[in-house]
Amino acid sequence: MAWYQEWFGEEYLELYSYRNDEEARQQIEFFHREIGAIDGPVLDLACGIGRHLQELAIRGFHGVGCDLSFLLLRTGVREYGQLPVARADMRNLPFCSNSFGALVNFFTSFGYFATEEENLTVVREMARVIKPGAPFLFDYLNVHRELSKMIQKETRETPTGTTSIERWFDSSDRSFNKRMIIDGRRYLERVRGYDLDEISVLFTSSGMTIREAFGDFDGAPFDRESPRLILFGARREE
Numbered sequence: 001m002a003w004y005q006e007w008f009g010e011e012y013l014e015l016y017s018y019r020n021d022e023e024a025r026q027q028i029e030f031f032h033r034e035i036g037a038i039d040g041p042v043l044d045l046a047c048g049i050g051r052h053l054q055e056l057a058i059r060g061f062h063g064v065g066c067d068l069s070f071l072l073l074r075t076g077v078r079e080y081g082q083l084p085v086a087r088a089d090m091r092n093l094p095f096c097s098n099s100f101g102a103l104v105n106f107f108t109s110f111g112y113f114a115t116e117e118e119n120l121t122v123v124r125e126m127a128r129v130i131k132p133g134a135p136f137l138f139d140y141l142n143v144h145r146e147l148s149k150m151i152q153k154e155t156r157e158t159p160t161g162t163t164s165i166e167r168w169f170d171s172s173d174r175s176f177n178k179r180m181i182i183d184g185r186r187y188l189e190r191v192r193g194y195d196l197d198e199i200s201v202l203f204t205s206s207g208m209t210i211r212e213a214f215g216d217f218d219g220a221p222f223d224r225e226s227p228r229l230i231l232f233g234a235r236r237e238e
């Protein structure tokens with residue numbers, strides 16, 4: 001099994017429990033402020049348990065989620081009630097072309113695949129399912145900061161047990177790797193680190209334009225020290 005098929009379960013939710021509803025509320029508030037007019041539903045690509053879908057609904061948006069993890073989608077139903085979600089792989093979205101008015105992709109839900117072609121396929125799928133002119137928000141890691149601030153080894157206590165974490169950057173495929181050992185069970189997180197120039201090439205070659213790059217959800221501009229790389233853009237008009 002690929003790492004992303006194994007990792008996004010109970011232990012993931014425990015380790016990242018600080019990625020909670022309050023954070024989603026602030027992020028959707030920022031999205032609402034910056035996104036402008038939207039004509040149609042908003043796709044939350046890799047929605048996880050649906051914490052952003054819940055906040056979109058509170059603000060009157062029609063959100064639709066898509067995620068591969070059955071466990072996370074099921075946890076979302078328990079947490080928030082029924083939300084419109086599809087279980088699918090982001091490389092092959094089960095939606096018609098031109099069907100969404102906007103797209104969001106939060107918390108580094110990109111760069112998961114073994115080949116560049118597969119990661120590019122995801123961007124092409126994003127562009128395919130949104131309407132011409134439809135805006136997107138893409139929230140991703142900042143490679144410069146991740147490299148300079150990397151903590152190579154640490155231990156954390158969570159309700160599921162002691163988690164030991166090891167991190168490294170693999171320059172052969174430019175991936176950020178995180179090995180987690182939780183009560184003897186081993187998990188991996190592996191994300192291809194694209195910098196702003198590389199991401200821009202992926203998006204522009206897939207029919208999207210990038211309007212602005214932020215470095216955090218407080219609206220600060222992006223620079224090499226920023227906690228995040230948050231892009232706003234749109235699919236090009238035909």
Ligand SMILES: C[S@@+](CC[C@H](N)C(=O)[O-])C[C@H]1O[C@@H](n2cnc3c(N)ncnc32)[C@H](O)[C@@H]1O
Nearest residue numbers: 004008046047048067068069089090106107109
């Ligand atoms: C870091 S989590 C972020 C979840 C959510 N966006 C959030 O902010 O809470 C990444 C998400 O990507 C999903 N995912 C991983 N591989 C996927 C794939 N191949 N297709 C669709 N979703 C995938 C995981 O199940 C997980 O929910």
